[in-house]
Amino acid sequence: MTVSLRELRALPGFSDKLLTDGCPTRVVLDHVTSKWGVLVLLALSDGTHRWGELRRAVDGISEKMLAQTLRILEADGLVLRDARPTIPPHVEYSLTASGRELVGRMLPLVEWVARNATRMLARETEAAAAS
Amino acid sequence: MTVSLRELRALPGFSDKLLTDGCPTRVVLDHVTSKWGVLVLLALSDGTHRWGELRRAVDGISEKMLAQTLRILEADGLVLRDARPTIPPHVEYSLTASGRELVGRMLPLVEWVARNATRMLARETEAAAAS
DNA sequence: CTGTATCCGATGGGATACTG
DNA sequence: CAGTATCCCATCGGATACAG
Numbered sequence: 215m216t217v218s219l220r221e222l223r224a225l226p227g228f229s230d231k232l233l234t235d236g237c238p239t240r241v242v243l244d245h246v247t248s249k250w251g252v253l254v255l256l257a258l259s260d261g262t263h264r265w266g267e268l269r270r271a272v273d274g275i276s277e278k279m280l281a282q283t284l285r286i287l288e289a290d291g292l293v294l295r296d297a298r299p300t301i302p303p304h305v306e307y308s309l310t311a312s313g314r315e316l317v318g319r320m321l322p323l324v325e326w327v328a329r330n331a332t333r334m335l336a337r338e339t340e341a342a343a344a345s
Numbered sequence: 346m347t348v349s350l351r352e353l354r355a356l357p358g359f360s361d362k363l364l365t366d367g368c369p370t371r372v373v374l375d376h377v378t379s380k381w382g383v384l385v386l387l388a389l390s391d392g393t394h395r396w397g398e399l400r401r402a403v404d405g406i407s408e409k410m411l412a413q414t415l416r417i418l419e420a421d422g423l424v425l426r427d428a429r430p431t432i433p434p435h436v437e438y439s440l441t442a443s444g445r446e447l448v449g450r451m452l453p454l455v456e457w458v459a460r461n462a463t464r465m466l467a468r469e470t471e472a473a474a475a476s
Numbered sequence: 477c478t479g480t481a482t483c484c485g486a487t488g489g490g491a492t493a494c495t496g
Numbered sequence: 497c498a499g500t501a502t503c504c505c506a507t508c509g510g511a512t513a514c515a516g
Contacts, residue, residue, distance in 0.1 A: 217452040225459040235405035238462035247378035274366035321348040328356040331369035
């Protein structure tokens, strides 16, 4: 499943420029590659989770950003929100079929970064020490 | 090359929490998934380019953000900067071996988004019209 | 428990001008 | 050509308080 930039150029939003400013691809790309978007999608990749579980799983996220991120991903059709009208409220979030397709392509990227990040940042402190 | 979240949990930065706040993986992930980081890496995926070419290829980027993005990606060891001491200056940017590995895992994600973004955003304007 | 509303500071990022 | 420096504002995003 290797893809080249040449092949991508046939797709909408591509031209002599890479992706035109404000085109649909860039908008969605900004949503899913946002600081919290990546982590929320990742958290949902192993199944359904409740609001509180997501809040704890995604270290450092504020309630405001969790709500905002979930709303955007839901509007994009990547996340499904299932609210049971009970007291107290019980709400479950899961990936849609589209969401699972997307996450399948995001996991290899995250895995590579997780495997290499420490070594990459080590280079930098090393370079800083030399100066 | 399918990866699951379960397998990821064995890697550095993962725990009961997904990725701890400020861990190396998150730092690098923020660099490469930043608004301009993705597009610059994408632009370099088909070979070496000069500063001016990148400026034109990445639609809408300012000089400030191009410089900043390139410096960060270079510090991470993903981009190589080759400056020829001529007048006028001639500087070429390319991906390192690490950068090519990373971009190989980013292209399928971008391809999927490019194929589906228009349909995804169509859902939203449709939903807005219904309200 | 699952959010929303508001305030406010930090950061991202554009425009412009300037330099070797 | 390939940047740097400065100014400035808009958006991001955290903290807190509150609500159904």
